[in-house]
Amino acid sequence: DGDSYGVLPRPCHALVLLNPQSGSGRALDDFQAVVQPMLAEADIATTVFITERPHHAHEKVRDEDLSQWDTLVVVSGDGLLFEVVNGLMERPDWKEAMKKPLCILPGGSGNALAASINYYAGYDHVAKKKLLTNCTFILCKGLYTQMDLVSLSTASGKRFFSFLGFGWGFISDVDIDSEKYRWLGSARFTLGTLQCLAKLRVYQGRLSYLPVAAEQGSAPAPRDVPAPVTNGRVPEPAGTEAPGSPPPDSLLVPLGQPVPPHWTVVPEEEFVLVYAIYQSHLGTNLLMAPAARLHDGCIHLFYMKAGISRVTLLKLFLAMSRGTHLDLNCPHLSYVPVRAFRLEPRVAAGIMTVDGEALACEPVQGQVHARLCRVLSG
Ligand code: ADP
Ligand code: MG
Structure with missing residues (x-):
C-alpha cells in the first residue's frame, strides 16, 4: 500500500505547538536544550507556538494556513495532541488537513502515544529525557505512516x-x-x-x-x-x-x-x-x-x-x-x-x-x- 508511508522533505518547516504547563513544567526548557539542536542538524526549521490556555492549540490548527508547514509537532502530553487532531477534524478541508504528518514529542506527564511509537519502532523501553531523545530522532529521520482514529x-x-x-x-x-x-x-x-x-x-x-x-x-x-x-x-x-x-x-x-x-x-x-x-x-x-x-x-x-x-x-x-x-x-x-x-x-x-x-x-x-x-x- 503506497499511501502508507512517506518521508518529510528537506529542508523542512515544522510548526511546533508547545504547552509550557504540561508535565512538570519543563517542556520549553527540554525543547530548547534537547530538541532544537537535533532538529537543526537534520535541516528541520521550527516556528514555536506556545499555548496560553486550554483549547488554544485547537483554535490555532483549526484556522491555520497549513500549506506553510511540512509537519505539526506537539510538545506536550497526549492532551494537546487530542486538541490538534480535533481542531484539524473540524476544518471543512479535514481530508487534506489530515494528510499533514503529526509528531508527538513527550513533554507531558501522560505520554502514551510517544511511548507506543517508541515501542513500535523497536527501541528499548525508556522514559523522560531518553524517550524525548528517541522521539526527536524519529522526527529527524522524517518517516511517517498512517494512524487509525476512533470516532466517539x-x-x-x-x-x-x-x-x-x-x-x-x-x-x-x-x-x-x-x-x-x-x-x-x-x-x-x-x-x-x-x-x-x-x-x-x-x-x-x-x-x-x-x-x-x-x-x-x-x-x-x-x-x-x-x-x-x-x-x-x-x-x-x-x-x-x-x-x-x-x-x-x-x-x-x-x-x-x-x-x-x-x-x-x-x-x-x-x-x-x-x-x-x-x-x-x-x-x-x-x-x-x-x-x-x-x-x-x-x-x-x-x-x-x-x-x-x-x-x-x-x-x-x-x-x-x-x-x-x-x-x-x-x-x-x-x-x-x-x-x-x-x-x-x-x-x-x-x-x-x-x-x-x-x-x-x-x-x-x-x-x-x-x-x-x-x-x-x-
Ligand atoms: P499532561 O500530560 O501533563 O497532562 P497535556 O498535553 O495532556 O499534558 O495537557 C494537559 C492540558 O493542558 C490539556 O488539556 C491542554 O488543553 C491544557 N493546556 C494547554 N496549554 C495550556 C496552558 N498554557 N496552561 C494551562 N493549560 C494548558
Ligand atoms: Mg494529559
Missing part, C-alpha cells in the same frame, strides 16, 4: 476523534484524580493507582461491541471488492454527505436504538473498569495492548468485572508494566479486539476519559476509522 459519540451529541483510548472506571479515575500530582511527572499514576485501590469501586452499565472476529467468521465478505470495515451494514451512498462534512460512522446505529443483532452484549453489568485502547501503551509504564499497531484497524477492548480482589488488581497492574497481564489468565479480566463498541452507564457515576482528558459520564459509542491521519513513526 456521546448521548448528548458530542463527537470526538481519539487516537489513544476511551476509559471508564478504575484507570480513568486514576488519570483524573492524579492530575493534582502533575508535578510528580509520570510517578503521578503510581501514587494515583494506590489511592484508587484503597477505595475500589464498582461501576454499573451495559457494554456491547462488534468483534473483529464476527467479520471473519459467519458472513464472509464478497471476493470481488476489498473488504471495507462496514461489516454488512450498507455504507452511506456516495455523494449524500455535504462536502467537507466529517466522516460518517457506518458501523453505528443511534444511541437510542438497540445495538445491531450481530454485536455482542456483555452479560455482566458490573465493572471495575472498561478501557478501549488503540495504541500499545496507556502510559510510559503501562503496556496494556502489546499487539496494537498504528494502523491495525482495531480497538483493543479490555474490561474488568466486579468481584476482583485488590491483590489481584495490583498484580495485574504490576504485570502491565511489562505487558504480561493477560498471561495471568485472570477470570475477571477480558480482552477482545473489536471494530466498534458501546458503553451505557446505568447512572452518571465514575469518570470517563478520552485520550486522558475527562468527559462527563454518559452513554458513549465509538468505531474505528482506519488510517485517518499520519504520524511520524520511525
Whole structure:
C-alpha cells in the first residue's frame, strides 16, 4: 500500500505547538536544550507556538494556513495532541488537513502515544529525557505512516476523534484524580493507582461491541471488492454527505436504538473498569495492548468485572508494566479486539476519559476509522 508511508522533505518547516504547563513544567526548557539542536542538524526549521490556555492549540490548527508547514509537532502530553487532531477534524478541508504528518514529542506527564511509537519502532523501553531523545530522532529521520482514529459519540451529541483510548472506571479515575500530582511527572499514576485501590469501586452499565472476529467468521465478505470495515451494514451512498462534512460512522446505529443483532452484549453489568485502547501503551509504564499497531484497524477492548480482589488488581497492574497481564489468565479480566463498541452507564457515576482528558459520564459509542491521519513513526 503506497499511501502508507512517506518521508518529510528537506529542508523542512515544522510548526511546533508547545504547552509550557504540561508535565512538570519543563517542556520549553527540554525543547530548547534537547530538541532544537537535533532538529537543526537534520535541516528541520521550527516556528514555536506556545499555548496560553486550554483549547488554544485547537483554535490555532483549526484556522491555520497549513500549506506553510511540512509537519505539526506537539510538545506536550497526549492532551494537546487530542486538541490538534480535533481542531484539524473540524476544518471543512479535514481530508487534506489530515494528510499533514503529526509528531508527538513527550513533554507531558501522560505520554502514551510517544511511548507506543517508541515501542513500535523497536527501541528499548525508556522514559523522560531518553524517550524525548528517541522521539526527536524519529522526527529527524522524517518517516511517517498512517494512524487509525476512533470516532466517539456521546448521548448528548458530542463527537470526538481519539487516537489513544476511551476509559471508564478504575484507570480513568486514576488519570483524573492524579492530575493534582502533575508535578510528580509520570510517578503521578503510581501514587494515583494506590489511592484508587484503597477505595475500589464498582461501576454499573451495559457494554456491547462488534468483534473483529464476527467479520471473519459467519458472513464472509464478497471476493470481488476489498473488504471495507462496514461489516454488512450498507455504507452511506456516495455523494449524500455535504462536502467537507466529517466522516460518517457506518458501523453505528443511534444511541437510542438497540445495538445491531450481530454485536455482542456483555452479560455482566458490573465493572471495575472498561478501557478501549488503540495504541500499545496507556502510559510510559503501562503496556496494556502489546499487539496494537498504528494502523491495525482495531480497538483493543479490555474490561474488568466486579468481584476482583485488590491483590489481584495490583498484580495485574504490576504485570502491565511489562505487558504480561493477560498471561495471568485472570477470570475477571477480558480482552477482545473489536471494530466498534458501546458503553451505557446505568447512572452518571465514575469518570470517563478520552485520550486522558475527562468527559462527563454518559452513554458513549465509538468505531474505528482506519488510517485517518499520519504520524511520524520511525
Ligand atoms: P499532561 O500530560 O501533563 O497532562 P497535556 O498535553 O495532556 O499534558 O495537557 C494537559 C492540558 O493542558 C490539556 O488539556 C491542554 O488543553 C491544557 N493546556 C494547554 N496549554 C495550556 C496552558 N498554557 N496552561 C494551562 N493549560 C494548558
Ligand atoms: Mg494529559
